[in-house]
Amino acid sequence: MGSTSTLDRRTFLAATASLTVGSCLPASVLAAMPLSPALFVCDRRFTGSLARADVHATVTYIDGDVTALWRDQLSGLWQNGTASVSGLTQPAALFCLEQLARGHGRSVSARHTVAGTDAIAWVISPVSPRGFL
Amino acid sequence: MRIPTGVSAADFSAALTAFTRVVGAEWVFTSDADVDLYRDAYSPLAGQPDERRASAAVAPANAEQVQAVVRIANQYRIPLYAISTGKNLGYGGSAPAYTGSVVVDLKRMNRIIEVDEANASVLVEPGVSYFDLYNHLRAIGSKLWIDCPDPGWGSVVGNAIDRGGGYTMANYRNHFESHCGMEVVLPDGELLRTGMGAIPGSKTWQQYKSGCGPWVDGLFSQGNYGIVTKMGFWLMPEPEAFLRCTVRVPRYKDLIPLVDTLNYLENSRIVTGFPDLATPLLGYPPTGQVQLYIEGTAAYPMTDEHKALLAKADQGYSPELEAYGLAHDIPYWELWVSYYGPPEVIDAQWQASQRRFAKIAGAQFKVIDRLTMPVDLTKIDDYHEPELGVPSLRAFSIGARTPYNPSPSKGHMWFSPIIPRTGEAIFEANRVFSAAAKELGMPLFQTFSMPACFWERSFIFILATPVTTDPATNRKYLAGFKKLIEIGGQHGWGEYRTAPVFQESVMDVYSFNNHALHRFHETLKDAIDPKGILSPGRYDIWPRHLRKKAP
Numbered sequence: 001m002g003s004t005s006t007l008d009r010r011t012f013l014a015a016t017a018s019l020t021v022g023s024c025l026p027a028s029v030l031a032a033m034p035l036s037p038a039l040f041v042c043d044r045r046f047t048g049s050l051a052r053a054d055v056h057a058t059v060t061y062i063d064g065d066v067t068a069l070w071r072d073q074l075s076g077l078w079q080n081g082t083a084s085v086s087g088l089t090q091p092a093a094l095f096c097l098e099q100l101a102r103g104h105g106r107s108v109s110a111r112h113t114v115a116g117t118d119a120i121a122w123v124i125s126p127v128s129p130r131g132f133l
Numbered sequence: 134m135r136i137p138t139g140v141s142a143a144d145f146s147a148a149l150t151a152f153t154r155v156v157g158a159e160w161v162f163t164s165d166a167d168v169d170l171y172r173d174a175y176s177p178l179a180g181q182p183d184e185r186r187a188s189a190a191v192a193p194a195n196a197e198q199v200q201a202v203v204r205i206a207n208q209y210r211i212p213l214y215a216i217s218t219g220k221n222l223g224y225g226g227s228a229p230a231y232t233g234s235v236v237v238d239l240k241r242m243n244r245i246i247e248v249d250e251a252n253a254s255v256l257v258e259p260g261v262s263y264f265d266l267y268n269h270l271r272a273i274g275s276k277l278w279i280d281c282p283d284p285g286w287g288s289v290v291g292n293a294i295d296r297g298g299g300y301t302m303a304n305y306r307n308h309f310e311s312h313c314g315m316e317v318v319l320p321d322g323e324l325l326r327t328g329m330g331a332i333p334g335s336k337t338w339q340q341y342k343s344g345c346g347p348w349v350d351g352l353f354s355q356g357n358y359g360i361v362t363k364m365g366f367w368l369m370p371e372p373e374a375f376l377r378c379t380v381r382v383p384r385y386k387d388l389i390p391l392v393d394t395l396n397y398l399e400n401s402r403i404v405t406g407f408p409d410l411a412t413p414l415l416g417y418p419p420t421g422q423v424q425l426y427i428e429g430t431a432a433y434p435m436t437d438e439h440k441a442l443l444a445k446a447d448q449g450y451s452p453e454l455e456a457y458g459l460a461h462d463i464p465y466w467e468l469w470v471s472y473y474g475p476p477e478v479i480d481a482q483w484q485a486s487q488r489r490f491a492k493i494a495g496a497q498f499k500v501i502d503r504l505t506m507p508v509d510l511t512k513i514d515d516y517h518e519p520e521l522g523v524p525s526l527r528a529f530s531i532g533a534r535t536p537y538n539p540s541p542s543k544g545h546m547w548f549s550p551i552i553p554r555t556g557e558a559i560f561e562a563n564r565v566f567s568a569a570a571k572e573l574g575m576p577l578f579q580t581f582s583m584p585a586c587f588w589e590r591s592f593i594f595i596l597a598t599p600v601t602t603d604p605a606t607n608r609k610y611l612a613g614f615k616k617l618i619e620i621g622g623q624h625g626w627g628e629y630r631t632a633p634v635f636q637e638s639v640m641d642v643y644s645f646n647n648h649a650l651h652r653f654h655e656t657l658k659d660a661i662d663p664k665g666i667l668s669p670g671r672y673d674i675w676p677r678h679l680r681k682k683a684p
Contacts, residue, residue: 070264093529
């Protein structure tokens with residue numbers, strides 16, 4: 001199970017910016033970033049600036065594998081509620097989460113490949129008003 | 134909105150309206166955005182005109198709604214395609230065999246109807262995933278284990294009727310054979326229960342498999358004769374302990390007695406866990422440990438000299454390579470064996486195993502893990518979770534960009550032929566398939582591949598054919614894959630399971646007596662599904678009006 005701490009939107013963006021090497025996230029992704037995500041998922045490979053930032057929201061760190069995240073947190077969180085989940089991971093982890101999200105009334109509402117890295121910034125949100133797709 | 138071929142817009146609209154009356158408007162999906170979610174995430178034909186795609190989807194909540202949906206489909210001749218959770222990526226996902234089919238998505242049917250602790254069995258609906266069942270068993274304090282595949286996000290029912298496999302004891306890791314009793318909606322909407330479930334008020338539906346008279350359960354696996362709405366399974370009682378060991382043998386030819394001895398021990402129920410073959414000298418890790426090798430927690434380091442010898446070896450062999458292994462104590466073959474049970478029993482089984490394997494000159498033995506149960510979940514990442522009854526998604530880390538895998542693909546298609554469970558067959562299959570793959574330009578083999586031991590009496594190769602972003606490359610691999618199926622058939626080998634795009638090629642291999650098996654499948658199809666509405670084309674069983682070949 002990955003360790004947890006907290007961060008806010010600004011920290012997420014700062015962390016992402018540090019990876020973009022001069023580029024920045026598009027407005028659509030920025031707009032989609034929840035101010036108070038229920039959870040922020042971060043691959044440890046991309047945590048460089050997170051540790052130094054202000055922390056206000058829950059962060060779960062993974063090492064690529066989303067098993068414990070799914071088993072211990074997301075499967076319960078996604079049974080009910082409407083909270084969004086954000087993350088900064090490799091594509092393989094997002095692929096898994098996107099497939100799982102489809103079975104729980106959620107989809108990827110924003111995604112952005114961070115130039116020059118293996119990182120993808122993403123948001124998974126409930127699909128309203130549809131059911132489990 | 135897409136409309137199934139041969140169905141009028143008016144009939145399709147009327148059918149969708151009728152579906153809506155049965156399941157509610159929120160559970161009928163027709164927009165492109167919604168229906169696109171049923172595309173095969175690993176399709177080699179993604180975005181191409183011949184990609185197999187659904188026209189709509191409907192999600193019933195119970196068997197009665199499934200019956201109603203099937204009856205409506207008969208009325209309007211709408212092709213349906215049933216999925217459980219649609220997670221069998223690499224074997225087709227949730228995309229239909231016949232373009233334009235309406236997907237019957239059973240994810241809402243996710244009830245765990247019964248857990249019988251004393252009988253070590255469960256009765257579940259098709260929407261129950263391995264994670265769901267695992268979490269439920271833990272929540273109620275059950276001492277039963279699940280047996281799950283890699284990854285564990287799929288449906289317990291779906292994986293069994295697709296004849297998938299897992300990683301614990303042989304009688305549990307064969308998921309279809311571990312089932313006991315089904316409830317099935319037939320193509321005319323009739324509800325059927327198999328085995329002892331055919332007795333009203335049966336007390337032994339999950340206790341005795343076959344009932345009396347012809348046993349029909351197999352017809353509802355990898356077929357299109359019904360939609361399974363409930364299925365019973367026998368589960369493994371939590372063992373007291375787990376022991377995992379390795380047997381290493383030094384020479385190329387030692388693979389033959391190594392496999393023969395394993396077969397005796399497993400068929401005698403002395404080796405009880407999932408056997409796993411590896412080759413340290415050729416750098417191929419055991420199937421169940423691949424993730425651990427990728428993550429660097431286990432590895433076969435190689436010197437430059439070793440790598441150079443390996444590059445020059447033919448089919449994984451050269452006298453010089455073998456000599457290098459002998460000189461540096463690097464075994465050609467490594468067999469992982471495991472045991473479940475009381476500590477004194479599994480220690481005795483390991484002792485008996487060593488006595489048998491010691492007949493191979495130079496055999497070396499090592500205990501890798503010795504665990505007592507229950508599993509310590511804080512340390513589960515150190516193990517291959519499914520071997521300890523815990524579902525995992527870690528298999529997907531194989532697809533991540535790592536030093537082991539610097540260029541991840543966009544998916545894969547599993548080429549998975551069944552071969553005899555002998556060392557000789559491993560050599561022959563490597564010779565045949567590696568030569569063919571090289572000629573076809575298929576990136577399947579590096580130096581040598583080892584089969585997996587999911588089934589007790591046979592080996593299975595699980596070779597990933599990559600899916601790329603280049604349609605031309607995908608076409609080349611698709612054609613090559615079909616050629617490999619044909620070549621396998623020429624050697625008496627056939628696939629155990631395959632994606633819809635390969636099902637015609639695979640079933641063509643099963644051609645004894647002028648395709649008698651296929652003709653029998655079609656005879657059955659005509660008899661029980663005369664309008665051909667249920668999963669047309671699944672495993673190349675087509676209704677009469679869609680057949681390409683003369684009956």
